[in-house]
Amino acid sequence: MELFNSKLDEARDKPIITCLEYIREYLTKRIVNVHKVLDKCKGSLSTTATTILENNKTEASKMRVLFNGADKYQVTGLWMEQYVVNLKERSCTCRKWDITGIPCQHAIAAMYDKMQNGSECGDPEAWVSKCYWLSTWNAMYQHTIDPINGRSMWPRSDCPTTLLPPKHHKQVGRPQKKRKRAVDEPTQSLLSVIRQVMGNGDVKEVTNFKPKKFTFSSVLIYDKLVNLLVLFVMVAMSSINHTLAKACSKGCY
The missing domain is CATH 1.20.5 (Single alpha-helices involved in coiled-coils or other helix-helix interfaces)
Structure with missing residues (x-):
C-alpha cells in the first residue's frame, strides 16, 4: 500500500477524473511490466527469492548441525555463531526466516541434516513463503485493464442538476504534495530496506533511498x-x- 501511495505524488493534487485516469494508466503499465518479468523467470520462485536462496544454500554447506531428537536443531557457523532452528514452526533465532519468509542458511543446514539421516524433508524451495512463488504472482496479475475511449466519446449524464466545482480558495504558503505520515508509520529508509528484503525489486519498484x-x-x-x-x-x-x-x-x- 505504501508503494502504491508513493506513485500517486504526481496525481494527488489533480482533479478527481484526472487522478483516476492516472491510476488506471499506472496499473495498466504495472501489470504489463510484471508479465514481462514473469516471462523471463525460470523455476518456481521469483528472481530475488531464487538469488537469496542459492546464497543461503552455499553458506549452509559450511555449518555444523546438532539434532536434539525432536524438531529443533542447533546450528553452528564457521565463526562459532550458534542458532536454534525449529522446522516444525518454521523459525530460526537469527529471525531472517521469520521476517522474510525465505529459509536462512541455518534452516537449510538443518534440512540437509534431516535428509542425510533418512527423513523426508523436501527441497528448500518448498519451504519458501507462497508470496515468492511465480504461481502466486500469476494469480495476482492474471487480470488486465481494458483501454477506454477519450473524454469526447463519453456518454453524457441524464442528471438534470449541473454539478459545479467548489470555489477555489488559495491557501497561504506553498502547497504540500507529500502525504502526512502517521505517528507509528515507518520512515522511508525503513520501507526501502523492507521492500528490498521482501523481493519487490523484481518489478523495479523499490524506493530509491540515498543517504x-x-x-x-x-x-x-x-x-x-x-x-x-x-x-x-x-x-x-x-x-x-x-x-x-x-x-x-x-x-x-
Missing part, C-alpha cells in the same frame, strides 16, 4: 572543529595548571 554523503568540504570543516576543540581544551588545562601553581607558591593549596 547523505560527506563531501570533501564537510570533512575539512569537521577537521577544523576538532582542532579548535583540542586547542580550547589545551588552553583550559594550561590556565588551570597556572592557577594551581600560584596557589602552591602562596601556600594556599
Whole structure:
C-alpha cells in the first residue's frame, strides 16, 4: 500500500477524473511490466527469492548441525555463531526466516541434516513463503485493464442538476504534495530496506533511498572543529595548571 501511495505524488493534487485516469494508466503499465518479468523467470520462485536462496544454500554447506531428537536443531557457523532452528514452526533465532519468509542458511543446514539421516524433508524451495512463488504472482496479475475511449466519446449524464466545482480558495504558503505520515508509520529508509528484503525489486519498484554523503568540504570543516576543540581544551588545562601553581607558591593549596 505504501508503494502504491508513493506513485500517486504526481496525481494527488489533480482533479478527481484526472487522478483516476492516472491510476488506471499506472496499473495498466504495472501489470504489463510484471508479465514481462514473469516471462523471463525460470523455476518456481521469483528472481530475488531464487538469488537469496542459492546464497543461503552455499553458506549452509559450511555449518555444523546438532539434532536434539525432536524438531529443533542447533546450528553452528564457521565463526562459532550458534542458532536454534525449529522446522516444525518454521523459525530460526537469527529471525531472517521469520521476517522474510525465505529459509536462512541455518534452516537449510538443518534440512540437509534431516535428509542425510533418512527423513523426508523436501527441497528448500518448498519451504519458501507462497508470496515468492511465480504461481502466486500469476494469480495476482492474471487480470488486465481494458483501454477506454477519450473524454469526447463519453456518454453524457441524464442528471438534470449541473454539478459545479467548489470555489477555489488559495491557501497561504506553498502547497504540500507529500502525504502526512502517521505517528507509528515507518520512515522511508525503513520501507526501502523492507521492500528490498521482501523481493519487490523484481518489478523495479523499490524506493530509491540515498543517504547523505560527506563531501570533501564537510570533512575539512569537521577537521577544523576538532582542532579548535583540542586547542580550547589545551588552553583550559594550561590556565588551570597556572592557577594551581600560584596557589602552591602562596601556600594556599
